[in-house]
Amino acid sequence: MLDTGNAPQTLGDLAREVRSKNAGPFWMTLEAFMPDAGSYRVAAALITAELISELYHVAPASLQIFRIPDLHVVKVSFPRPLAQGSLYDRDMHAGQHHVPLANTVVPGTSP
Amino acid sequence: MPDQSAPPDGVGILVPTGMLGAGFPPGTITRGLSLGADVIAVDGGSTDSGPHYLGAGVAKTTERAVRRDLRLLLAAASSARIPLVVGSCGTSGTDSGVNWVADIVTAICVEDGLDLTVAKIFSEQRADRLTAALESGRVHALPPGEPLDAATLTRCAHIVGMMGHEPIEQAMRAGADVVLAGRATDTAVSAAFALMRGMPPGPTWHAAKIIECGGQCTTDPRTGGVFARIDQAGFTIEPLDPDTACTPASVAAHMLYETVNPYTMREPGGTIEVAGARYIALDERTVRVEGSRFEPASQYTVKLEGAAVTGYETVSFAGIRDPQILRSIDLWAEFFTKTLTEQVQAVLELAAGSWGADLRLYGYNAILGELEQAPATPAEVGVMLLVSAEDQQTATAISKLANPLLLHLPLPTMNYLPSFAFATSPAHIDRGAAYEFVLNHVVDVDSPTEMFRMEMTNA
Numbered sequence: 001m002l003d004t005g006n007a008p009q010t011l012g013d014l015a016r017e018v019r020s021k022n023a024g025p026f027w028m029t030l031e032a033f034m035p036d037a038g039s040y041r042v043a044a045a046l047i048t049a050e051l052i053s054e055l056y057h058v059a060p061a062s063l064q065i066f067r068i069p070d071l072h073v074v075k076v077s078f079p080r081p082l083a084q085g086s087l088y089d090r091d092m093h094a095g096q097h098h099v100p101l102a103n104t105v106v107p108g109t110s111p
Numbered sequence: 112m113p114d115q116s117a118p119p120d121g122v123g124i125l126v127p128t129g130m131l132g133a134g135f136p137p138g139t140i141t142r143g144l145s146l147g148a149d150v151i152a153v154d155g156g157s158t159d160s161g162p163h164y165l166g167a168g169v170a171k172t173t174e175r176a177v178r179r180d181l182r183l184l185l186a187a188a189s190s191a192r193i194p195l196v197v198g199s200c201g202t203s204g205t206d207s208g209v210n211w212v213a214d215i216v217t218a219i220c221v222e223d224g225l226d227l228t229v230a231k232i233f234s235e236q237r238a239d240r241l242t243a244a245l246e247s248g249r250v251h252a253l254p255p256g257e258p259l260d261a262a263t264l265t266r267c268a269h270i271v272g273m274m275g276h277e278p279i280e281q282a283m284r285a286g287a288d289v290v291l292a293g294r295a296t297d298t299a300v301s302a303a304f305a306l307m308r309g310m311p312p313g314p315t316w317h318a319a320k321i322i323e324c325g326g327q328c329t330t331d332p333r334t335g336g337v338f339a340r341i342d343q344a345g346f347t348i349e350p351l352d353p354d355t356a357c358t359p360a361s362v363a364a365h366m367l368y369e370t371v372n373p374y375t376m377r378e379p380g381g382t383i384e385v386a387g388a389r390y391i392a393l394d395e396r397t398v399r400v401e402g403s404r405f406e407p408a409s410q411y412t413v414k415l416e417g418a419a420v421t422g423y424e425t426v427s428f429a430g431i432r433d434p435q436i437l438r439s440i441d442l443w444a445e446f447f448t449k450t451l452t453e454q455v456q457a458v459l460e461l462a463a464g465s466w467g468a469d470l471r472l473y474g475y476n477a478i479l480g481e482l483e484q485a486p487a488t489p490a491e492v493g494v495m496l497l498v499s500a501e502d503q504q505t506a507t508a509i510s511k512l513a514n515p516l517l518l519h520l521p522l523p524t525m526n527y528l529p530s531f532a533f534a535t536s537p538a539h540i541d542r543g544a545a546y547e548f549v550l551n552h553v554v555d556v557d558s559p560t561e562m563f564r565m566e567m568t569n570a
Contacts, residue, residue, distance in 0.1 A: 023371045025158050025548040026255060031367055056482060062255065066373055071364055077371040079255035085161040086547050087421060087467050087499050092161050096478050103484070 009109040011046060012102030014039045020098035025084040028094045029077040030101055040072040042106060047074045055100040057081065076101075118309030121342040123147045124301055124318070127351070128335050129325035131155040131180050131197055131212075132172030139336040139351045140187045146338050146349075150304035151188055153180075154297050154323055155212065156199025158416060158548065159369070165203035166268045166418035166546025170211060172202065178215050182223065185216065185289070189225045194283055196290045196300050203416070204271045204294025206235045212291050217568075226569070227289050230282035233564045234271045234293030236415065238264040241554065249555040253414070256551035263549050267417035270550065274413070275379035277559035279303035285567060293563070294416065296378055297323035301339075310341045316383045317403035318346040320376060321365050328365035331355045345401035347393060357398045359390035379414070379559060381407040410555050413562050417550035422467065422499035424542040425510040429517040430532035432491045439522055440492060444470055446523050447516055454512050459505070466509060467499040494531075503541055510539045 012018050016033045023029040032047065034040040044067045049060040058078045066075040082089040091097055125143035128135040131153045143151070156164075160171050170177070188195040201208015209231050220227055242261045244250050250259050264270065271294035280303045282290045292300065301319035306312065318339045326332045329350040336351035348357050366373040366385055374386040384404040391399045436443055448470055452463050471477035473493035476486050496513055500506040517538060519528040556562060 021369050022159060023369050024551075025162070026253075026551050027371050029367075029369070029371060033364075064372065068373065071360060071367075073364070073367065075367055075373060083548055084158075085163070085545075087424075087497065087545070088469050090469075090471060090478055090480060093159060097482075099479065100482055100484065 007109070008105045010102060011043060011104045011106060014042060014106060015102070018098045018102040020094050020096070020101075022080070022084055022094045023077055026080055027077055028080045028097060029075060030098055031073055031075045032101065034072040034074075036072060037069070040069060040074075043074045044069075046104065046106060047076060047101070051104065052076050052078070052101070055104070056097075118343075119149075121340045122305040122308050122310050123149045123338065123340045124305065124322060125151045125351075126301060126322045126325055126337050126339075127151065127153055127184065128180065129154065129323070129327060130157070130172070132176040133335075134176065134180065135183075135335040137183055140183055142351045142353070143336065143338050144187060144191050147340070148191065148193060148338065149308070150193055151184055151195045152301040152304070153184065153195075153197055154199055154300055155197050156202040156204055156208070156294070157297075158203070160202070162418040162546040162548045165205065165271065165416060165548075166420065166544065168201075168203070168205040168207045168269050170201040170208055174211075174215060177212065178219065181212075181215055182219050185219055185225055185227065186223065188288060189227060194288055194290065194304060196279055196292065196303060198292045198295040198297065198300030200291050200293060203269070204234050204292070205269050206233045206293065209233055209291055209293050213568075216289060216291065228287050229289045229291065229568050230285065230287035231566045231568070232274065232278050232282060232290065232292045233566075234274055234295070234562070236270040236272050236562060238267060238270060241270065241415070244554050250552050251412075251555070253551045253553060259550070259552050263419070264417070266419040267549060268420060268546065270415060270417040272413040272415055272554070272562045273379070274563050275299045275559050276303035276306050278563040278565065280307045281560055282565055282567070283307060285565075287567060298376075298378060298383075305341045311343060312381075312405035313403040314341050314344070314346045314400070316378060316405050317385055317388060317400060318348065320383060321348060321362055321400075324365070324368065326350060326352070326355065327368060328362050329355045329357050330361050345399060345403070347397055347399045349397040356396035359392055359398055362398045362400065363388075363390045377408075380411050381405055411559055412553035413556055414553050415550045416548065418546040419549045420544050421547045422501060422545055423503040423506045424545045425498045425503075425506040425539050426542055427496040427498075427510050427513060427517055427539040428534050429494045429538060430491060430534060431494060432532060433529055434488075436522060436529065437490075437492060438488055440472060440475055440489070443520070443522055444472060447520055450516055450520065451509075451513050455509055458512060459508055461505070461509070465501070466505065468509070468513075469497045471495040471497065499545060503543060507539070507541055514538060
């Protein structure tokens with residue numbers, strides 16, 4: 001299922017797509033689309049409230065996580081730390097906020 | 112008009128594109144009409160592009176592009192004798208946005224000799240009326256929002272209420288061939304006609320949610336339109352581009368798109384529940400959906416959107432390529448902010464906190480900021496300085512003080528002045544008023560139409 005050779009693999013390497021977007025001006029949502037049941041199980045185990053809280057500096061209690069085996073998708077939603085379009089908001093559509101999640105190394109693949 | 116006394120077997124909805132003015136091939140319309148479209152529905156807006164459009168009351172799309180799309184849609188609606196519904200006119204659904212689209216529609220009808228009855232539905236809200244609703248306890252915050260105060264309402268440049276399907280249905284029942292709605296839920300625009308013709312709310316609302324972004328629910332989102340037929344037991348959906356497919360996965364996955372929760376979605380009159388929905392491939396490009404439900408709410412609510420001025424902005428841009436600076440770019444940025452703050456205090460006598468500045472290091476950590484994990488030394492950095500002040504003159508004055516720093520600021524340890532690469536002359540652009548979304552609230556209403564005003568005209 002997984003290439004557990006020497007190179008560390010990220011969630012983004014395993015996924016068909018990892019994406020992020022606004023869900024209205026006050027929420028952000030992240031999705032990992034996995035290609036099959038095996039990689040979905042890896043993503044479903046990896047993406048926890050603790051991980052998202054650490055990567056995105058948000059309170060675990062504010063997170064909503066949806067694990068959707070039929071679609072091989074894990075979805076996470078949380079309130080935007082900065083409202084869309086405010087002076088210090090640098091990602092109007094939250095379209096690039098998937099990267100910290102995509103860059104997360106899958107355990108067991110590190111050298 | 113067909114006999115409307117008994118519900119038909121099904122209602123066909125043609126959605127030509129996810130956004131009026133985005134364009135679509137003319138074949139999209141011929142294909143949709145040949146499949147038996149009973150209504151054409153198209154969304155004209157969104158909050159997705161930011162608060163500017165609501166705040167300034169201007170459209171994101173251009174008149175030329177909107178006129179081009181409308182000309183095709185009006186001709187189709189007129190020849191097939193089916194209604195055309197446009198939601199969230201002018202991007203944000205302000206009264207100016209509805210009138211802007213209506214003027215384009217009128218001009219096309221005159222030029223092309225079309226005889227159509229046009230309804231305009233206005234959704235803009237007055238702060239004083241909402242203040243009265245607030246004082247009587249009928250305004251509630253949505254998560255993660257805070258309770259509303261009256262001052263926030265009066266700060267708003269524009270406030271709109273998001274209508275459900277009822278005002279649109281009312282306009283069609285009154286004889287409108289074309290309905291130009293102010294701010295409406297994306298789903299209400301597609302759902303209104305099917306609900307009016309007696310289709311069940313569960314499949315209707317779910318279908319409306321799936322088709323609201325056009326081709327987003329297909330295997331190739333760039334191809335545009337989709338067609339859905341709603342019946343008593345569910346709905347079927349297919350793309351209008353013959354080379355594109357809807358698959359059970361592409362349709363089901365659309366419930367993820369820009370939603371907080373993929374299983375439930377609140378509408379003004381209730382909640383769409385799709386956890387029990389089944390997605391079945393009828394052939395290689397058509398999907399059947401059954402099992403969707405709509406749970407009516409005990410209280411009908413209208414969601415508010417409001418944008419307020421946060422200040423006036425000036426943006427400046429410079430490029431840095433010198434590796435010596437780039438190796439210490441965090442230190443340089445810190446020194447920049449400190450120096451600018453001191454100079455603004457000394458020269459303009461403005462205290463820190465009375466103005467704002469965001470220094471963004473594109474190519475280094477601009478996009479993710481503190482979420483960026485140990486970025487490497489970049490090859491070059493685009494420095495963007497965004498200044499916000501209480502008026503444009505002040506924002507410009509601060510930016511002009513910043514100009515020599517963006518051009519020459521050394522590291523604190525250097526004993527000469529470097530020069531950086533300005534991309535343009537001048538290096539700054541005044542942006543005018545900047546806005547922020549400040550409302551995330553709903554109002555309890557007694558009637559779904561009470562906050563909206565309709566005008567009928569014969570174009």
